Each structure stands twice: as C-alpha cells, then as structure tokens.
Amino acid sequence: MQNPYLPYPVRIDDITVEAEDKSLKTFKFVFLNDGDEDKFAYKAGQFAELSIPGKGEIPIGIASSPVESGFVSFTVNRAGVVTTHLHNMKVGDIMGLRGPLGNWYPWEHLEGKNVLIVGGGFAFTTLRSSIVYMLDPANRPKFGNIDVVYGARSPGMLLYKDELVTWEKRDDINMHITVDATDDPDWKYNVGFVPPITEQKAPQGGDDTYAIVCGPPIMIKFTQPVLEKLGYAHDHIIMSLENRMKCGFGMCGRCGIGKELVCKDGPVFTLDQINKTPREY
Amino acid sequence: MEYMGIERDRLHMSWVSSAEATKFIDVVTRVTEAVRALGPNQHFVKQKAKVA
C-alpha cells in the first residue's frame, strides 16, 4: 500500500531570493531517488506538502510547471514555524516533498478558450506554473488569447521578474503588470491596485473566456465585482483557496468548507462552486 | 514542584546581587553538591514520546 504520509526525499538545489524584503524565496528541489520525479507528475494549480523533518509540513502551491523537468520549485513566504525554518536552510540540505495534492486548473476544459489570469502578491506561484504551461510551444496553440494582470505592492515585490520581462516582449500573451505604488521614475508599467487595472485592461467575459484568480482575500473581494461587470459568469471565474491543512488528501478534516475539502476537492473551485459552500476559508 | 514529586533539593531559588561574589560561589557550590547528591534527574525528562 502506498503510504500517502511518506514524503519523497529531496535536496535543495537552488534558492532564489525573490522579493526585496527577503520574505519570499524560491526553492528548487531535486528528487534523491530515481523514479520519484515521475511519480510526482503534476498539473499546474496543484500543491504539495513541503516536509521538514523535526519541524512539520506546509502546503505550498507548485511554482514550477509540468513542462519543466529535472526539478520542482516552490516560492515560499516566511510566516510560520516551518517556513521560517525553510528560509534558514541551505542549498544541499535534505528534506521531504509530499504530493502532488489537490486538483488543478481545469486545463482540459480550458482548451480552445481565452484565459484571463489575475494574480496578486505571492499567490502568483501556481499562476506562473500555469503561464509557463500554456506558453509551452506544444500547448500554446490549444488556447485562445491569454491576458495576465499581475500586481504587487512595489516593483521589488514582483516575483519572477526575468520571466515577466520575457513575457512582456512576446506577442502571444498580454501582460498587464502593476504595482500599488512606486517612486521609481523608470517604472514603465501600470500603477494601481489589481481590481481597477483589471477593469481597464482585461478583456470582456463571455462563453469562451475564463478568469483564473489567485491572490490575497482583499484583492479577490474587489476583483470579483469587476469580473462580474466585465461579463464573467460565476462558473467562468476560477479560484484557488487556502485553508489550514495537515494531511493534504482529505482525511484530517480541518480544511472542510461544508462538504468540500479544500485540500482534496480543491484548492481550485469555480466561484459558482464556492457560492454553494459556507465560505469558511 | 516538590508537591508533584520533584526532590526538594533539586529546585533552588536565591537572590544574589552582582556585588555578592562570595554568596554566588557559596550558592553555586551548595546547589551543585545538593544536586550531585541526588543524582541525575529522573522526572520531567521526556524521552521518545509515548504513544497510545
């Protein structure tokens, strides 16, 4: 019997400091055992438990993309016991990785559709995974227009800056990068919160257009009416939730929102589905 | 602590000013001797967690 609690042993292969305040780091892991990477086959939108012996586990969205191989990566905000410890670890350290867990953005369903991605802050991780997946030459023809609204507090807090610059230059993806505020005179992108920028830049909703939204609760709260105004139906708005989790596969009970479990039945839900839960997240 | 079964001499409380070097030496010596006489502590030492 496969033991779902047993993590794959991994080694930290690389650590990138992402944000100017050093609260965000991207960890690149390689699997110690042959074959584990194949067993860890995942889709964009899923998460995994980063498992540190002696400290505990933390569920984090997978930032690398299924089209990238040889490693998996996660961008982690330093917040609690486990993430603080992780931030103090070095390249070469051994830990565990358990997953992939949860569902994913509905890629099969999104084929042939336009996709609007709205992201804020460090929730951009699984969105990055999604963008890289969609831009992969093998996949790009499967999707219509791709629009991305991505905002952070300041230019220094934007994740994956090099990639953002590359995407900005491409003509098969429309990037709308924004920051809440900046005193950088050379800043050539948008200034303003995500919801108004979405209202200005995002395409109209419709049967063939879906929005994937991931960000802090306050961003989600104000983006939702904007999307409704733009004509996105509730079953065309796709969101990723978080709740306190332990097991990650639907047994320990804490992440329940009504009869759905965020870890197993989610984390990806349409707004339509979320409206049918008691919203205890 | 004593009421719960920790030996009386294992727990000491003293008030020593930074100027009272002799008293400090005296207290440390007294405590060390007392604790040595008791031997290693057996209680409130958690080994591997017991499960049930």
Add this chain to the structure above:
Amino acid sequence: MSGYTEKMRDIAGRLLKECAVDMVIGFRKGTMPMMNEPCFVTKPEDVQSLVWDSNCGINLANYLANRKEKIAIFAKGCDSRNIVTHITENKIERDQLHIVGVPCTGMIDKRKITGMVAGEILEVSETENTIKVKTSDAETLLDKKDVLQQNCALCIHRNPVIHDEMVADPVQEQTDIDRYAEIHKIEEMETEDKWRFFDDLLSPCIRCYACRNACPLCYCPTCFVDESKPQWVGKGQDPIDVRTFHLLRAYHCAGRCTDCGACERACPVGINMRLLTRKLEKDCQEQFGWEAGLSPDQRPALDVYKANDPEAFIK
C-alpha cells in the same frame, strides 16, 4: 434552594421587560438526570426555561469574559468570586453586570451518586436536604450533605460576595471545615510516592481540555499548550506532556482559583485536578492570607508587594 426557580424567572422577566439588561445568563433544564445546561435568555417570554436546583455546578462566570452586552447573571458564592476576579482582571466591567446573588447550599456530585446506586439513574429529584434517585428497579433516598461535590462540602463562601439583588436570604456559612486535609496527606508523602501519585491521578487524561475550558480563569486567547512559536509542550499522550499541562494550568490559576469545582465536574474521565489547584490555594492562604475574589477593591496576592511577604523559599 427550592423556590429559587420561580423567583429567578420573576427577576429575569422584570429585568428584560424593563430593558435593564440585554440578556440573562442562567440554567435551563437538562436532558439528563443531574444535568442542567447554561443558557441565555433575551426575551421576557422565554424566562420560563430558567431553572435552579442542585445541578447548577457549572460556573456561569465563565460565560462573561469579553462580552459587550449588559448582562444579568445568576451567581452562587463561587460564581460571584469569579465575577470579582473577572472585574479585577478587566474581563468585564462592573457596570455591565446586574448580579443576582444565589445563596447556595451546594451542588450534588453526579459521579458519586452514580457510584452509589446500581443500574442506570433515570430520574433524580430533590428537596431541601434530600436527593431521591430513581433507577429502573429501585428508589433511593440520599442525604444531600453526603452527596455534595467535594468542593461544595468544603465551601466556606456559599453566599455571593457581590450582588445587585438576591434571590433569597443568605444561607448559613459552613464553619470548622478542614479544607486541606487531602493536601496535607499528599504533602506528607515521600517524594517518589508523590510522583507516582500524580502519575496515577493523571493517567486517564485524554487532553480534551474540558477542565481548562470550564474554568472561568482560563480565558487566554491562546493557551500555552496551543502555542506553536515556541511550542512549550508536546501534543500527544506522553505522561510528561499531560503532567506539564496540568501543572502549568494550576500555576496559572494560583491566587485566582476559587475552588468552584468546575474543572473536576467537567472532566469526562473523573480526574480530581483540584488536588493541584488547591495546593496553590492553600499556599496563598497560608503565606499571604489571600483568598481569591472576595472583593473587587483588593489587588490579588501575586499582584502586590508587601514588605512582610514571606520569603523562606529564597535561600
């Protein structure tokens, strides 16, 4: 205490009708013999649900902490002392409260009574001094004073220490009570026997925290056992972790505990954790002459310095 129920309904009805308070906290009839359920009433027409008998052992002060409403509360001697403690510790304002004092002749010990009769108890009724216990095939008449909760048998503050009105005239206080006989007995044990005694006492603990949560003193937003940064105590069933919880909880109640017995009463596995809290209560009494919650004008023993505080423990 017979006749209290009617009087309480009148008082509650009057206070609610006059809009003198937003809610009344009391007890309603339980679904089991020897059990009543703490409840609140906000409408005058609902006061008929209120009851009072010898099964109101839960300390209602526990339901006050951090509430914002204007509240009338029925308070036994112990409840009133915990209300005083709440006021002293700024958990509630005095002028938010209309305290209805309930002179108390003690609450009965359902575990003790269950152990005294054979078969399941189906019904329990009471008069002033007797308790009638009905099982499927027998009826037993017990003397109430023989089946009191132990803390009630030892109680020397049956009358409320603070109140805005009283349900009845004060009852006679008990005197010549040896409150600490059991504690003395433990103090006289050999060190190793003490350790084993508490190991045995705490062995059934399942860490449900009913004792902590029933305690009006345990209102911390995050209890030390729930802290994760740092994590002070393991979360499993290791006896050291279990003991650490009980020991530290008792310490946190030092000089504050009124021996209301809520902890012991709430425990689903019958642990007398009062053997820890009462030791500290005894020490406070002996060393500082302090009894918790007697007056809102007095600062607690562990909160004041007096030049003549005993210091024999400092060597």
Add this chain to the structure above:
Amino acid sequence: MAGKAASPSVNSFKAVKVNAMTLVTIDKKSWAAGLTTAADAYGLFGPVKEKDYHQFKALEKGEMPDLNMVNTRLSPKSLLFPQSEEMLEYSLDESREDHHIMKEVARDDSPRAIIGIRPCDAKATLLVKLNFDTPDVKDPYWLNAYEATTFIGMACDTPLSTCFCTTAGCGPYHEEGLDMLVMDQGEAYLAKILTEKGKAFADAAGWKAPSEDAAAFDAGKKAAEGRIVSSVKTDNLADTDLLELHAAPFWDDVAFACLNCGTCTFSCPTCWCFDIQDEVHGKAGVRMKNWDSCMFPIFTVHTTGHNPRDTKTQRVRQRFMHKLKYFVDKYDAGIMCVGCGRCVRQCPVNIDIRRVCELMNSFKPEDTCAVQG
C-alpha cells in the same frame, strides 16, 4: 473541475460474508477456554474496568473481557486510530547516510480481535472507514489495523436511556461491521458467525457446537430494540438546503453553553479528525498523528492569525453540520452518528445531539426568511 467522487455506500465495504449463516453455542466455560486458546493466534482486546470506568484495552494473558459493562467511556476507535500514533521516523544526525530522510515506523499488524465490541461501535468503524479508505487514497495505519482486526460483537441487551441507535442507522443487535455477533443466554453464549474472519476466529477458539436457535437472536433483538427509549428523526436532513441550515437562527442558542472542549469529539466513535506533529528527542525524530477536534480554535487557524471558524458558534455548528448534514450529503450513508449516546452523557454542559438533530431536522427555512420578501 473537482468531480464528486463516486459515493461508496457503507454496504460496499462489508467484509466477505459466509455463505450459510452459522450459529454456534458456547457455554461459558468454553468461552473462557476458547479465548485463552485464541490468544495464541490473536492479540485480544476487550473492555476492562479501570478506576471508575470501562475502557477497551489489550487483554493480559488469561484476562477476560468484562462483558457486563454497559458501554465504555471512550469508544474502541482508539484500537484502530490511537489518540497518539507514530507514523514516520527519521534521524537528524548528519553523520548518518540517511539523515533527514523519513521512513515508516515498524508496526505490528498481526491479527487481533476485539472481544465485546458493541454493535454501535462496530457500525461506527465502517463510517470511519469511509474517511480512511477512499478510492484514491488510503491511510495505511488505520487500514492495516482494521484489516488485521476481527470484530467479535456483544449484543446489547441493556441499552441506556441515552441510546438512540435504532434511529441512527444501527441497533443493539446490528451486524454491520461485525465478524461475529454474540448474545448472552445466561448459561451460554449464542454466536452468529457473520464473515470468514469470524469463522476463522471461532475455529481458533474451538467454538464448534452448532445451534439451530436462530429464533433466539430474533427474540433477543426484538426485546433489546424494545428497550431503546430514545430516538432521533433524520428524514429531512438530506433535503434541507445546506446553506440555509448553516444560516439557521438556532446556532447561537445551541452553542452558548459549549466550552469548546474535546469531550464530545474524543469520546465519539465516528469522529476521525487528527493532527500531525513532529517530535524530536536528541537527533531522533518521529512524525505522529494525534487526535484533533473541530472544537479547538487552533484546528483551523491560519498562520496569518485569520481563523475561518473563529467563534464558538461556528465551531459547534461545524461539528453538528458535519455529522448531520455534510456527511449525509457527501456519502449517502446516513448520519455520522450511531446513537451511542456518549457525547450526550459526557458533555460537561449537557449539549445534546438529539436536541440539535431535532432542531436541524425540523428546520423550515421559510420560517425565518423574512428578508426574502
């Protein structure tokens, strides 16, 4: 999107049924002797009295289960799902080749039998199984223990006034989840062998004297069911709208007295929530599974401090909604309660699931939807 997994019904998890129902009679001497013999092949567990209460424990050699107990204080769920259980171990000693690599702990999953489990607790095991044995993921700790266990049930002839099993999908002679059901006939026990596992145990115990007295079981069952005086109604729960029930006006009243202790969830035979914790001693560490409770605020609190179920009322509602609504909707296997009455008897403040179930089952949303007009 997250499609609803096929709802397995409790019935699909029944152990292999024996073809012809076998009845054996066991005189009380053979009972004791049989258990002693069976102990060579099985670890035996059963109710024994410790201090004031009965508990399920591993039986010492020659120790007999005390079958006169009415019900144990805690349910026997802990035999498959211990309150605290080691799952993984690891070393933090960097001089070791395998440092920081987690491994499964060695476990003893040799055959064992629970003697004298009540039919309600056996049925509860099947409800817990829905959580730990799913089509996608299986909890190996629970499942291995479950598969190693033979359930020898004791029919319940003396139900308590708080027992409402007959209206909670169960009953004093209920057979679901049992491998053998034993009834006390005074001089002897009459045993109904229900599964291959039960038959193997009877063989190991040498209980072979056949009986034809099937009528005795029917009579016993009828009499025992007649002694159940308490009931719940659950017929409207499935059809009541989840969100409207969630928003029902009675939750503050239900929750007021609650202390948010874990008594109800810990004593419940069907509550399965747990926590995962790491503990390190020196360089040796273990990862363990501990019981957790939806009554505790830290069950759901986020690292940010945000808590989706921050108030007592929300947590109390979660417990009852999970048992009486979410579970009903999710599995189509009835309520997540077998009517054992433990929470009713043990709740320090007398919050009674029967009363709450009545409020929920009789709830009519239109009664309170003034805002809709």
